[in-house]
Amino acid sequence: MIPQFTKILLSGWTKGIMLGGCLFVPTTAWAFGHSGVRVWLPENLSIYGKSIDGLFYLILWITGIIFALVEGTLLVFLFRYRARAGKTATYTHGNNLVEVIWTVIPAIILVFLGFQSQKVWSYVRGNPPPADLEVQVTGEQFAWNIRYPGTDGRFDTEDDITTINQMHLPVNQTVLVHLKSKDVIHSFFLPHFRIKQDAVPGITGHLWLEATQPANVEIVCAELCGLGHYRMRGFLTIESAQAFQDWLGSEYGDSH
Numbered sequence: 001m002i003p004q005f006t007k008i009l010l011s012g013w014t015k016g017i018m019l020g021g022c023l024f025v026p027t028t029a030w031a032f033g034h035s036g037v038r039v040w041l042p043e044n045l046s047i048y049g050k051s052i053d054g055l056f057y058l059i060l061w062i063t064g065i066i067f068a069l070v071e072g073t074l075l076v077f078l079f080r081y082r083a084r085a086g087k088t089a090t091y092t093h094g095n096n097l098v099e100v101i102w103t104v105i106p107a108i109i110l111v112f113l114g115f116q117s118q119k120v121w122s123y124v125r126g127n128p129p130p131a132d133l134e135v136q137v138t139g140e141q142f143a144w145n146i147r148y149p150g151t152d153g154r155f156d157t158e159d160d161i162t163t164i165n166q167m168h169l170p171v172n173q174t175v176l177v178h179l180k181s182k183d184v185i186h187s188f189f190l191p192h193f194r195i196k197q198d199a200v201p202g203i204t205g206h207l208w209l210e211a212t213q214p215a216n217v218e219i220v221c222a223e224l225c226g227l228g229h230y231r232m233r234g235f236l237t238i239e240s241a242q243a244f245q246d247w248l249g250s251e252y253g254d255s256h
């Protein structure tokens with residue numbers, strides 16, 4: 001006699017759904033692979049992005065392997081110890097050795113990840129390295145105001161250069177960003193640089209970055225800051241030092 005479960009598995013509808021499911025994953029993966037659409041992390045353009053991504057992948061691998069082992073064991077046990085005629089369940093009160101092992105191993109992994117994270121955190125968010133360039137970014141409903149200090153190297157003076165939603169930075173130079181907000185809390189997010197920080201009214205926050213290659217990417221506001229939040233986006237151009245100076249010159253000409 002075929003058990004009820006097997007009968008359901010063999011029914012036409014179930015077979016159709018299973019076949020569709022099996023085909024869906026590879027065809028979708030193939031379509032994305034050939035469409036040029038990026039479904040994973042955005043390209044890394046930052047000098048410290050690699051260490052953040054490395055930590056991300058390390059945690060993904062550890063949790064992924066443990067997930068596969070645990071779920072695999074669960075499935076094997078479900079099948080192997082399923083209800084069968086003449087078999088009775090055995091009651092066990094646990095095993096101290098096994099419990100010590102599955103407590104100590106995760107604890108060691110957790111402490112190891114804690115030290116690794118601290119190393120990356122202090123590199124990215126600790127004392128910034130000496131800056132080649134300083135930029136002021138001020139969030140406002142619903143735009144990014146960008147301010148360059150001009151030739152005197154000081155902000156809020158006559159020769160400042162200001163733009164709205166247009167930020168240019170030279171490649172391979174350390175940039176210190178002074179982050180402010182005019183009204184509500186915004187969040188300055190550069191996905192390609194793996195950096196995100198809140199812009200809080202009344203506080204000047206700081207972050208640093210260094211681009212590794214020329215690119216055109218977007219500046220995102222990652223805080224629901226009002227009705228126009230969806231259109232609060234800026235554009236960041238990473239270019240050579242010469243192109244950056246030329247751009248700064250033309251912006252200076254426009255605003256003075």
Ligand SMILES: [Cu+2]
Nearest residue numbers: 186221225232
């Ligand atoms: Cu915003």
